[in-house]
Amino acid sequence: MPDALLTSWLQEEATPFTGWDFSHLAGRLHEEHPPWSYEDLAREALRGARCAVDLGTGGGERLSRLADAFPARMFATEAYEPNVPLARERLAPLGVTVLPYRAHDLVGGTLPFDDASLDVVLDRHESYDAREVARVLAPGGRFLTQQVDGESLADLLGLFRAMPAVPEVKLDHFVADTKRAGLTIERAEEWWGDSTFADVGAIVYYLKAIPWSVPGFSVVTHESLLRELQRRLEREAHLRFRAGAF
Numbered sequence: 001m002p003d004a005l006l007t008s009w010l011q012e013e014a015t016p017f018t019g020w021d022f023s024h025l026a027g028r029l030h031e032e033h034p035p036w037s038y039e040d041l042a043r044e045a046l047r048g049a050r051c052a053v054d055l056g057t058g059g060g061e062r063l064s065r066l067a068d069a070f071p072a073r074m075f076a077t078e079a080y081e082p083n084v085p086l087a088r089e090r091l092a093p094l095g096v097t098v099l100p101y102r103a104h105d106l107v108g109g110t111l112p113f114d115d116a117s118l119d120v121v122l123d124r125h126e127s128y129d130a131r132e133v134a135r136v137l138a139p140g141g142r143f144l145t146q147q148v149d150g151e152s153l154a155d156l157l158g159l160f161r162a163m164p165a166v167p168e169v170k171l172d173h174f175v176a177d178t179k180r181a182g183l184t185i186e187r188a189e190e191w192w193g194d195s196t197f198a199d200v201g202a203i204v205y206y207l208k209a210i211p212w213s214v215p216g217f218s219v220v221t222h223e224s225l226l227r228e229l230q231r232r233l234e235r236e237a238h239l240r241f242r243a244g245a246f
Contacts, residue, residue: 009219009226012201017209019059019086028202032193034245038062038146042122043069045142049119053077053111053136056126057098059086063122067094071119077101077112111136120144130174130181143183147174149244153195153213156203156241160225162214171246190246197239200229 015024022029039062046052049071054063057076074096078084081100088098099112109129113136121133123145133143150169157164171190178185197203204226207217219226233239 005230006219006223008201009204009223012204013208013219015205017205019061019083021059021061022206022209024205025202028198029206030194030196030198031243032195034146034189034191034193036189036191038124038144039065041144042066042124045120045122045144046071051075051118052120052122053113053118055111055121055123055128057083057087057091059083060088060090060096060098062124063096064090064094070095073097075099075113116141130177130183134181134183137183143178145174147246149190149192149246152244153241156195157213159229160207160214160217160222165212174246188246190244192242192244194240195243197241200226200233200239203229203239 017024043066046066046069051073052071053075055077057063057078058080060076063076074094076087076091076096076098077100078087078098079101084098084100091098101112102109109132111129111132115135116138118136119138119141121137121141121143123133123143125146125148128145137143147169149171150167151164154164171188175185175188197206204219207214211217214222229239
């Protein structure tokens, strides 16, 4: 196998990843999408709101696309410190106040908002405490969350001898927690589809972007497994894995 292949993987490993922006993989990672549109649901939830928050906004990439629906007071939180200045740069011109907070405050901590002070809480792929969401929501307020199933891409992780980090993240568990917090479920759906990688380098970049998925991953330590994937790619012409969301 030519050394050029290994060099290309090392280049993918060294390519910076910022915010929650996977545009580097455009045309190389094809992800099937759930039958619902999170952005459409978020825009609907924000309609008529006076005050709202987006939990775990990343670099503000997705929230910025909802600017036409922002209420008078729009907040965003972000626990990953390097993302905070990125989010502020993108969102502050749109009138959004970005609040940093500590990672261990995600579950069991306190959100930086008064009781019954928010009309809408948005959460896409961020941990949360249902009791805190219920506390900060005003009467009649709405909570919208989309989560990645805890066993999503388990077949990909298994190739690298890794197990899903949070297999307990399941729709039924989250529904139960939400009901215990005193909220009423209007809609609960789950979905499974395919994520297809066009080349092994795309997998290298993806795994480096989410380092908790395969702890200790690097091209050097996992080169033999990457070469196995390359041989599979040459046989099958694609690298397809199962992804789930709810």
